[in-house]
Every structure is written in C-alpha cells, then in structure tokens.
Amino acid sequence: MSVLTVEGLTVEYVTGDRPVRACDDVSFELRRGEILGVAGESGSGKSTLITALTRLQRPPAVTTAGRIEFHGTDLVGLAPDQLRKLRWTSLAIVLQSAMDALNPVMRVGAQFVDVLRTHDKTLNSKAAWARAAELLGMVGISADRVRAYPHELSGGMRQRASIALALACGPELVVMDEPTTAVDVVMQRQILAQVLRLRKELGFAVVFVTHDLSLLLELADRIAIMYGGRIVEIGTAESLYTKPRHPYTRGLRDSFPPLRSELRTLTGIPGSPPDLRDPPPGCAFHPRCPDRFDGCDQQRPGLVTIEDHAVACRLYPSGDDQS
Secondary structure, eight states: OEEEEEEEEEEEEOOTTSOEEEEEEEEEEEETTOEEEEEOOTTSSHHHHHHHHTTOOOTTEEEEEEEEEETTEEGGGOOHHHHHHHBTTTEEEEOSOHHHHSOTTSOHHHHHHHHHHHHOTTOOHHHHHHHHHHHHHHTTOOGGGGGOOGGGSOHHHHHHHHHHHHTTTOOSEEEEESTTTTSOHHHHHHHHHHHHHHHHHHOOEEEEEESOHHHHHHHOSEEEEEETTEEEEEEEHHHHHHSOOSHHHHHHHTTSOOSSSOOOOOOOOOSOOOOTTSOOSSOTTGGGOTTOOTTTTTOBOOOEEETTEEEOOTTSOOTTOBO
16 A cells, blocks of 8 residues: 655756756655665755655745645645644654754753644643653663753764654654764664664654665665656665666666675766756766767656666667657
C-alpha cells in the first residue's frame, strides 16, 4: 500500500528575470514501511525536494506543478492550518543539524512536551514529561537527560533526540535530511541501527536524503538518484549496486572503496554539477558523461523501466525523450 505518491513535482526559485528550476518533473511512490533513499551531489535538488514534500519551503521557492498525494490528499493544495494537523501526527522531519533544529534555550524534554501536548490536548504535563523520557530511552538516551539543555548533549545524542522528537506522535512518514552528516562514523552506524530498529518496531516509512550512496546501500530498500533537479535512476539498493544503468549512478558507486575487494584505483566523476540557472541542453549529465554520443546534447531522456528499476539515459531509448 502506498503512503506517498509524487507525480510531476516541479519546484522553482523565482528570482530575477528567470526562475531557477531546482526540481524538475519528479515522480516516485513510497510504500508503507519502506525506506527510500535519495542520493546525489550537492546542488542536485535533494533539499529542495524534501522541503517541498514536507511543505516547509519558503519564498522564493514555489511549487509550480505536480502533486504530492499523502493517503489520497494532495499536500500541495493544503492550507497552513490543515498542514499543521498532519505534521508530527502523520508527517515528520529530522533536519540535518540537530543543534539548529532544537531550541537552545529550552530543555530537551520541554520541547517534547510542547509537541505532545499540542497534538493531544488530554495529556497533562506530568504524563507528557514521562512520555518524553520514554521517547529518549527509545533512542538510547538516559531518561535523566530529559531536563538537559541541547548544549549539554553530545552531537550524536542531539541527533538521536531529534529522531525521537520526530517520532513523538507516531507519524506514518518520516523525512530525514542527512541526519548523520555531522557525527562520526561510529555514531553514524549507531544512528542508522536505531532507525532500522524503530522502523521495524513502529512501521513508519522513511525518505532518507544523503550525498553518501554507500550509506544508502546498507540502509534503503530502494534508492532514487538525482542529478540536475531530476531523478535519473531509481531501483532497489541491490540492483543499483550490482548493475547501475546510468553513467552517473555508476560514477557515484565507483567513487567509494568497497570493504572487501581487490585493490583498484578509484575513479570519481570529472567536472562539476550543472548550474541550474543556465542548465545545459539535452541530458544535464552529458558534459561529464563518459558514454555520451551524438544527440545527448539535444535530447533530454525520460525515465524508462528496465527490469527492476527505471533510468533516464539515451543508452536506453524511450518514446519520452524531450528536445
């Protein structure tokens, strides 16, 4: 059963004479309890996508086309008071920097109490504080830290507290914006283990955004690769690792070393991501692509389904190629 269906989502930054299209005709489906990873370089449109999904975007960002259906309700058309009812109870977000996401002058537990009592008017203060301690314990933080301020917690504890806060009201969908970027590798693995455990226990679906494809290969059920504001490939984690179809996906995979393999030279991706203020014609990846051929600089490929995933590349022609 689908929790979220995104169709033709287009987001533009309306500045100056020419709008900048940061998300361009993005479509995907998220199933109940599934973890969908979204990967790509900086500037590929990942953050714009998640702020659009959670309706947290601010001007000059504007959703100019498409639908975001959450259980049959189009989030794009909802008024602020309707969105407020969905946030935390049905849809939650874990932001990249916990120190910025948590209020530095409020005790951690008070921030949980604020959320809990806002969405459950029958909950008294004592019960809310008890629930806050329980939620912190769920992510491995001692209950006695419920009265600590954010600066009194380590970076990993703050990030885990942000995850617990997102889960406070039992949402069905949690969007995570690079939640492990600011922590060390050991804590990163602990946080990922917590996410997997909680997902299994509570059954929520996750959209997990990161630039680290190797992390998503361990965590996600399916992965969407973004480039130039578009999804260029989407499929299972296994298929994207063993047989990536798009040259960009292959470049991302080959830019990190495997744990168990023969010694080999890492090859990275030459060049830089496109300037979305003046994107190249045709396929946005063609200036950097080792497999480009005549027409790649003129025709923009549409997604075509191949076996267990979809890819937008002229190596696999479809009837949806756009000039």
